[in-house]
Amino acid sequence: MEKIIEVKGVYKLYGNDKNQALKLGKEGKDKAEIHKKTGVTTALWDINLDINQGEIFVIIGLSGSGKSTLVRCFNLLNKPTYGEILFKGNNISKMSKKEIYDFKRNNISMVFQNFGLLSHRNVIGNVEFGLEIRGMSKEERYNKAMEMINLVGLEGFENSPIDNLSGGMKQRVGLARALANDPDILLMDEPFSALDPLVRKDLQFELMKIQRKLNKTIIFITHDINEAFKLGDRVAIMKDGKIIQIATPEEMTTNPANEYVRNFIENADRKKIISVKNIMITPSSIVKIHDTPSFAITTMRNNSVSSAYVVSEKMKFMGILNIESAIEAKKQNLKIEDVIEKNVSKTGADSLVKDIIDTAIVTRYPIAVVDDDEILMGIVTKADVLSAV
Ligand SMILES: Nc1ncnc2c1ncn2[C@@H]1O[C@H](COP(=O)(O)OP(=O)(O)OP(=O)(O)O)[C@@H](O)[C@H]1O
Ligand SMILES: [Mg+2]
Structure with missing residues (x-):
């Protein structure tokens, strides 16, 4: 930087x-x-x-x-x-x-609390002022001023007297004037x-x-x-x-x-500023997609949980395996891949907690936190989301 x-x-x-x-x-x-x-x-x-x-x-x-x-x-x-x-x-x-x-x-330009506008000039006259002092040609400064007036959302008001404007509009003029000098x-x-x-x-x-x-x-x-x-x-x-x-x-x-x-x-x-990475935790059970259902069951039992986060060999998040499905897969001789829940809520580590509240309320499982390459970074639980805010 x-x-x-x-x-x-x-x-x-x-x-x-x-x-x-x-x-x-x-x-x-x-x-x-x-x-x-x-x-x-x-x-x-x-x-x-x-x-x-x-x-x-x-x-x-x-x-x-x-x-x-x-x-x-x-x-x-x-x-x-x-x-x-x-x-x-x-x-x-x-x-x-x-x-x-x-x-x-x-x-460098400054925008003031009390606007500091020239009340005897209209909107465009104020925005143009600095350019005029610089000696910019009439046409050039008109074009530049109009560009800034549009930028701050005052199109149509360029000829209004300053005194007719609300405070918010006056400050838009102040901003346009400050920006006109680039x-x-x-x-x-x-x-x-x-x-x-x-x-x-x-x-x-x-x-x-x-x-x-x-x-x-x-x-x-x-x-x-x-x-x-x-x-x-x-x-x-x-x-x-x-x-x-x-x-x-x-x-x-x-x-x-x-x-x-x-x-x-x-x-x-x-809640407007806390991001997911502040409340993210590591899931206690992670299994690989090519592990056997028996192995997954043991892992979940050892950790006293009823679901596990399933990842590829390269830690790419694949879905959630719950214990019932794992037992079913074992009985029927299926692979983990065949029984995982793929429709799981995901979020990025930099997302704001406030933006996942709605998801957290309805989700069955903790939300998976993944990076741009879908690599599993961690999870956030409903309780942590709701208590963070
Ligand atoms: N010209 C001056 N002569 C003497 N003291 C001054 C002068 N200008 C500022 N001060 C003092 O310097 C300190 C800092 O003032 P300053 O105006 O920078 O505060 P501020 O954080 O901008 O406050 P505010 O939120 O009220 O605008 C204050 O104690 C103020 O009284
Ligand atoms: Mg001050």
């Missing part, structure tokens, strides 16, 4: 006595104590992270934890007190004025927080669709854990200017770094 942003030892301190603040912080004093003793606010404390090309990287944390301060360092609205930020390997704080100008125009990175600071829940859901979905289509790197701030887990390929959780954990939603749920993270995500909907 290619890194697009690297953050190395970034601090942002507000106040005069920064050296004293730094000293106290290194002794382990927290943000509140440092502020009390020195008057310095530690907005960011030793931030180290990489953002990969094409990922949706979500930053979550309570108000004042430093989310906006960090993101504003990426487009040079803030300058770190210490540390450096690299964009495609280049230190952005070492850029010349011209390079900064080009960087902001070509590589930036590598889209910064989104709580872009959907001001919208009501249904509109918010639509826009989350729209954003994921657009991301898949355009493959932009998106850095997205929210204080809503459900939104973070829905959108984020990876999520960074911040507290008092520090990063507490960076992980995929799933890793964070199954393995929270500490109590703080655990409490934070308790409010999230687990």
Whole structure:
């Protein structure tokens, strides 16, 4: 994976006595104590992270934890007190004025919570704005703007005055405007927080669709854990200017770094993020397709189970053999192959548990987990599916 942003030892301190603040912080004093003793606010404390090309990287944390301060360092609205930020390997704080100008125009765009639109311009006028400043020809920028307006689902509204639009539509304009520059990175600071829940859901979905289509790197701030887990390929959780954990939603749920993270995500909907591999177990009885029914019966008896998972020599899942069929096969001198149940529910290890709930409810046997080549990886039981959610 290619890194697009690297953050190395970034601090942002507000106040005069920064050296004293730094000293106290290194002794382990927290943000509140440092502020009390020195008057310095530690907005960011030793931030180290990489953002990969094409990922949706979500930053979550309570108000004042430093989310906006960090993101504003990426487009040079803030300058770190210490540390450096690299964009495609280049230190952005070492850029010349011209390079900064080009960087902001070509590589990075921002979408704001309060939209930040020009109210005296209509929809297309807002989307075109950045292109106009770049000096793009009238026809070219019209075409580009229309393309973006269609992309965000606003076709037909291009001539509407901004003031006539709902909040959700305004944010679509904000998104279209940010995308019109064709930036590598889209910064989104709580872009959907001001919208009501249904509109918010639509826009989350729209954003994921657009991301898949355009493959932009998106850095997205929210204080809503459900939104973070829905959108984020990876999520960074911040507290008092520090990063507490960076992980995929799933890793964070199954393995929270500490109590703080655990409490934070308790409010999230687990079934939406737990995947099959987290609850998969190894079946206690596996038999090969060319084993004899007697052998299969013995295996099941030894393991005190009444069915076995049947695989080929190469571990390809073939079906389930239950004890009655095995006994019948033995009596009638049949092969395992002749009596196995082939119509068995299967799933992939990366499927989400929520997507197999319906299957789990009706299935007679635990669901087989197979890979792309139908190799048996494990099984998930009805009880485990239902108790995971
Ligand atoms: N210009 C400034 N001068 C002094 N302190 C500041 C300044 N900007 C931010 N801070 C402080 O830095 C800390 C981090 O603020 P920041 O705005 O980054 O938080 P946030 O996580 O974005 O919060 P919110 O969810 O409320 O937007 C806070 O303690 C804030 O008071
Ligand atoms: Mg903020």
